[in-house]
Amino acid sequence: MIKLIVDTLLSQIRTLWLVFIKLFQKKDTVEYPDQQPYMFPRWRGRIILSRDPDGEERCVACNLCAVACPVDCIALQKGEMEDGRWYPEFFRINFSRCIMCGFCEEACPTNAIQLTPDFEMAEYVRQDMVWEKEDLLIEGTGKYHDYNFYRVAGKKIEGKDKGEALNEAPPVDVRSLLP
Amino acid sequence: MIALFYIAAIIAVIATVAVILQTNIVHGLLYLILSLLAVAVIFYVLGAPFAAVLEAIVYAGAIMVLFLFVIMMLNLGQHTRDQERKWLTPRGWIAPSIMSAILLGQLVNVMRQIDYDIVPAQVGVMEVSALLFGPYVLAVELASILLLAGLVAAYHLAKTK
Amino acid sequence: MSLEIGSPLTIGLILLVVIGTAAMLITVERRLLGFWQERLGPNRVGWFGSLQVVADMIKIFTKEDWIPPFADKFSFVIAPGIIMSAVLLSFAVIPFAPDIGVIDSNIGVLFVLAMASLGAYSVMLGGLSSDNKYALLGSLRAAAQMVSYEVFMGISLLGVVALTGSFNMREIVEAQTDGWYIIPQFIGFVIFLIAGVAESHRLPFDIPEAEQEICAGYHTEYSGMKFGMFFVAEYIGLVLISSLITVLFFGGWLGPSFLPPIIWFFVKASAFIGFFILMRAAVPRPRYDQLMSYGWLFLLPLSLVNLLVTGVIILSTQ
Ligand code: SF4
Ligand code: SF4
Numbered sequence: 001m002i003k004l005i006v007d008t009l010l011s012q013i014r015t016l017w018l019v020f021i022k023l024f025q026k027k028d029t030v031e032y033p034d035q036q037p038y039m040f041p042r043w044r045g046r047i048i049l050s051r052d053p054d055g056e057e058r059c060v061a062c063n064l065c066a067v068a069c070p071v072d073c074i075a076l077q078k079g080e081m082e083d084g085r086w087y088p089e090f091f092r093i094n095f096s097r098c099i100m101c102g103f104c105e106e107a108c109p110t111n112a113i114q115l116t117p118d119f120e121m122a123e124y125v126r127q128d129m130v131w132e133k134e135d136l137l138i139e140g141t142g143k144y145h146d147y148n149f150y151r152v153a154g155k156k157i158e159g160k161d162k163g164e165a166l167n168e169a170p171p172v173d174v175r176s177l178l179p
Numbered sequence: 180m181i182a183l184f185y186i187a188a189i190i191a192v193i194a195t196v197a198v199i200l201q202t203n204i205v206h207g208l209l210y211l212i213l214s215l216l217a218v219a220v221i222f223y224v225l226g227a228p229f230a231a232v233l234e235a236i237v238y239a240g241a242i243m244v245l246f247l248f249v250i251m252m253l254n255l256g257q258h259t260r261d262q263e264r265k266w267l268t269p270r271g272w273i274a275p276s277i278m279s280a281i282l283l284g285q286l287v288n289v290m291r292q293i294d295y296d297i298v299p300a301q302v303g304v305m306e307v308s309a310l311l312f313g314p315y316v317l318a319v320e321l322a323s324i325l326l327l328a329g330l331v332a333a334y335h336l337a338k339t340k
Numbered sequence: 341m342s343l344e345i346g347s348p349l350t351i352g353l354i355l356l357v358v359i360g361t362a363a364m365l366i367t368v369e370r371r372l373l374g375f376w377q378e379r380l381g382p383n384r385v386g387w388f389g390s391l392q393v394v395a396d397m398i399k400i401f402t403k404e405d406w407i408p409p410f411a412d413k414f415s416f417v418i419a420p421g422i423i424m425s426a427v428l429l430s431f432a433v434i435p436f437a438p439d440i441g442v443i444d445s446n447i448g449v450l451f452v453l454a455m456a457s458l459g460a461y462s463v464m465l466g467g468l469s470s471d472n473k474y475a476l477l478g479s480l481r482a483a484a485q486m487v488s489y490e491v492f493m494g495i496s497l498l499g500v501v502a503l504t505g506s507f508n509m510r511e512i513v514e515a516q517t518d519g520w521y522i523i524p525q526f527i528g529f530v531i532f533l534i535a536g537v538a539e540s541h542r543l544p545f546d547i548p549e550a551e552q553e554i555c556a557g558y559h560t561e562y563s564g565m566k567f568g569m570f571f572v573a574e575y576i577g578l579v580l581i582s583s584l585i586t587v588l589f590f591g592g593w594l595g596p597s598f599l600p601p602i603i604w605f606f607v608k609a610s611a612f613i614g615f616f617i618l619m620r621a622a623v624p625r626p627r628y629d630q631l632m633s634y635g636w637l638f639l640l641p642l643s644l645v646n647l648l649v650t651g652v653i654i655l656s657t658q
Contacts, residue, residue: 012623019376019622029380205415205468212461232450236494240457241487247464248483251476303446304507 039117044102046118050142058112061088065104073097083158096129110149114142184224191217202263215239226301345441362575367392376621405564415469420569423462427576430455434583435510437593437602448509460486467558478557482548488635489538495643496531499650500588513592520591527646529589540577543620582612
């Protein structure tokens with residue numbers, strides 16, 4: 001009994017002391033706006049639409065990202081240029097719904113949609129959280145510099161016929177039996 | 180000091196009447212506490228600070244808290260208030276108040292005849308204790324034995340097997 | 341007008357200092373808790389966060405003061421007022437320095453105990469009138485806790501009172517010229533410390549308002565300045581307990597004469613305020629039944645034995 005009381009007392013005093021000396025130790029706080037934390041490149045933050053190395057829009061309006069999005073916050077409309085390339089006529093992300101899960105980036109076949117380490121996106125008006133294509137599209141390639149979808153894909157556009165893409169075999173004429 | 184006495188006395192009387200007339204039991208208890216505190220002030224004015232403070236600590240501070248504690252558990256609502264109101268019919272209160280009025284008259288009559296001084300000498304803690312443990316030690320001990328018996332009994336009743 | 345016991349100037353100054361200290365404590369406590377949790381605490385408003393209290397005040401004064409329609413309005417409104425006036429009235433008998441104080445009362449210690457027991461009503465009425473389950477649970481706990489710990493608080497003080505032979509706080513301080521009562525009354529001091537924390541229901545004994553269990557306990561339904569009064573009254577209670585410990589066990593204003601007496605008082609009281617905040621940062625909250633059985637089965641016998649031994653020693657040395 002006496003031992004229990006003494007032990008309890010000593011352990012409480014030890015606790016008090018250990019907490020007290022924290023007064024003089026280094027603090028863990030990062031004083032955020034004054035002191036910017038290091039953001040890792042793979043951080044999943046604000047979403048951008050990138051361009052390919054030639055400066056054209058990467059997005060081909062395939063809608064895969066909109067399908068993958070678990071909260072359905074991506075909306076887009078397909079358009080087609082004269083040279084055969086597809087592009088989104090509008091591309092809209094509602095950031096007040098987006099949960100920054102990165103599924104859209106995973107789904108995108110052209111590396112067009114990418115998440116960036118920027119997280120400072122607060123707004124006073126909710127409507128301002130809906131970003132249009134003009135807001136999303138950047139003048140660069142984002143995280144993947146050399147990738148150009150139309151250069152490797154089999155899709156025929158002006159100036160690149162079937163079979164002329166990178167690593168692509170010439171098309172087989174299925175109506176001919178000759179080797 | 181005399182003014183303080185009269186103010187406290189008036190408050191005590193009004194509060195006590197309010198205790199009886201209140202239909203909301205919590206408000207009634209509050210008035211009762213107020214009345215006890217007013218009586219404590221009267222004690223103080225009359226030169227018994229020790230009794231005044233004990234009145235505040237024991238009656239207003241401890242016993243009334245326990246009353247309130249019990250009321251908390253009872254879940255009283257509108258229906259108890261209606262019942263209280265039903266009890267407050269003239270048929271219920273006329274006879275007792277006539278008798279109380281007669282008592283009051285007698286009290287006033289008696290008090291008019293004696294010659295009293297409203298601020299007697301101060302009775303300090305020392306004097307009270309000397310009296311309690313001198314001439315009245317038997318009463319104090321008996322009272323404490325009674326309380327002890329109550330404590331033991333309450334402990335046994337509350338103890339679960 | 342001069343600075344003497346009971347002059348209006350003194351009373352006004354004491355009120356100002358006490359309420360000011362309590363308001364400052366809101367910030368100081370948050371800073372200190374931050375440090376003790378390896379954080380920085382609020383440091384944005386003003387110089388190192390010193391104006392945080394102004395910001396808090398503005399916020400709390402301009403908040404909507406909402407009385408729930410199902411509450412018992414009369415009790416709901418007077419509850420915060422009761423605790424505020426009870427703790428402030430207790431300062432009337434505290435001797436701050438030889439010539440600073442409100443009254444020089446022969447029943448000082450008892451008066452403080454009486455006010456502490458009246459403070460229990462505020463907590464109980466607040467919880468009862470809110471008509472909210474959490475609030476009711478909180479006030480049930482508060483009632484049992486405060487009534488129990490008042491007992492030990494009173495008995496632990498009696499050793500000091502017996503040594504002095506008076507309930508007068510000034511005489512208690514003056515009797516400590518040859519040695520503070522912390523040495524002969526160490527056990528009384530420890531019990532008073534614990535009971536004091538329980539009386540002002542601060543962590544680790546903040547069971548009536550334990551946020552993690554019952555929301556905010558008895559002041560769940562309070563908002564705006566009514567909540568603010570509960571909040572500030574808790575800090576005034578903290579200042580009160582620290583001042584009481586200083587007066588009763590640490591010689592009040594006594595100290596080497598290179599500092600004026602009032603400064604000695606403030607230094608000692610501040611040290612205890614700091615200690616209470618440290619307790620809040622370090623010690624976890626006990627369970628409710630643990631608190632009660634600890635009080636009745638351990639503290640009560642201990643304080644009685646302490647009182648008995650003190651009495652025997654006083655009588656045998658006379
Ligand atoms: S990050 Fe997730 S939630 Fe946001 S747009 Fe992409 S798929 Fe939708
Ligand atoms: S961003 Fe990618 S996945 Fe979404 S529509 Fe454009 S190409 Fe398809």
